[in-house]
Amino acid sequence: MIGAEDYSFSGRKRVRWQIIAPSAKSRSDRAFTAIQAAKDLLEKTEADQATIWLEINKELAGKGYGLAIVSFTPDGKGNSGKDANSKIWEVEVADAEVSTEQVRIATAWYANRSKFADKDGLTNEPKLEAYLAKELGMPESRITLPWVMREKFAYNDEPYEVAGTRMPSDIKEPESFSKSKCQMDLQCWGDKHNVAAGIYCDDYVEKLAKxxxxxxDGMLEPKFSHFRWKDESKGYITYIGDKIKFQNGFGAWQNYVYECDLDPETNTVLDVRVQPGRL
Structure with a gap:
């Protein structure tokens, strides 16, 4: 997760996460990654509405390049809580594969845009393009921003807003995100279960405080920033973070690094460890 926002209003709890998932390449993978994150967010916060923005990277977050946007409102009452006929699921996903070069150009564009603003606050794009071409070592003709278009996601030929509500127990993940493929890829398997680690491990970490x-961390921030294999053959992951302080017998506080060994298939915590320090 790279960002979080609580946009609650008039007693209606609404929260949003911005996430990245480099291993989610296909349209289905992106959709189901964001859908699962929305479910995890709702479970963690008990919000009335959970929204997920799947971004390309942290630098381009909120710039209009979201690869998937999912809104999950279980009571079907929309943002206000008064729209009785609103949708439970809203899922839009992009097909586009944004190249490494496009990401590099877009990241540099937004990092330098303010340097080329005129007195009215508008960007002098020709000057910015010339500057970036020189900085990035490429012709000005290649300095273009990517185009990302999202469309409604369908499952079994139905919009997910229908299928996800009608048959929630029958919704299966795409083959590319199944155990047979994803579990063999540390990045994919770790990304997929990172939110679950924060839900199931934190109580065990707390119990190690004397x-x-x-x-x-903030309420909506991730507690685990790193992960590695615990047992690759079984799919066990060790999640690692440093967002806690323990107090000693003299009342002083110290930062700690913690590790949690998790069986992601059953959400079983196998072991936890802590040691003083920061990552």
Whole structure:
């Protein structure tokens, strides 16, 4: 996760996560990654509405290049809580594969755009393009921003807003995100279950405090920033983070690094460990 926002209004709890998932390449993978994240977000926060933006990277987040946008509103009452006939699921996904060069250009564009603003605040694009061409070592003709278009996601020839509500127990993940393929890829398997690790591991980490503890992450921030294989043959993952402080017997606080070994298929915590320090 790269960003979080609580946009609650008038007693209606609404939260949003911005996430990245480099292993989600296909349209289906992107959709189901964001759908699962929305479910995890709702479980973690008990919100009335959970929204997920699947972004290309942190630098381009919120710039209109979202690869998937999912909104999950279980009571079907929309943003306000008063729209009785609103959709439970809204899922839009892009097919586009944004190249490494396009990402590089777009990232540089937004990082330098303010340098080429005129007195009215408008960007002098020709000057910016000339500058980026020189900085990136490419012709000006290649300095173009990517185009990402999202369309409604269908499952079994139905819009997901219908299929996801009518047959939630029958919705299966695409083959490319099944155990047979995803579990063999550390990035894919770790990304897929990162949110679950934050839900199921944190209580066990807290119990290792001899005295008081204090989480230093925000309510919607991820507790685990790294992961590695615990047992690749079984699909076990070790998730690692450093967003906690433990208090000692003298009342002083110290940062700790914690590790949680998780069986992602059953969400079983196998072991937890802590040691003083930061990642």
């Amino acid at each position: 005295y008081s503890h204090e989480w230093t």
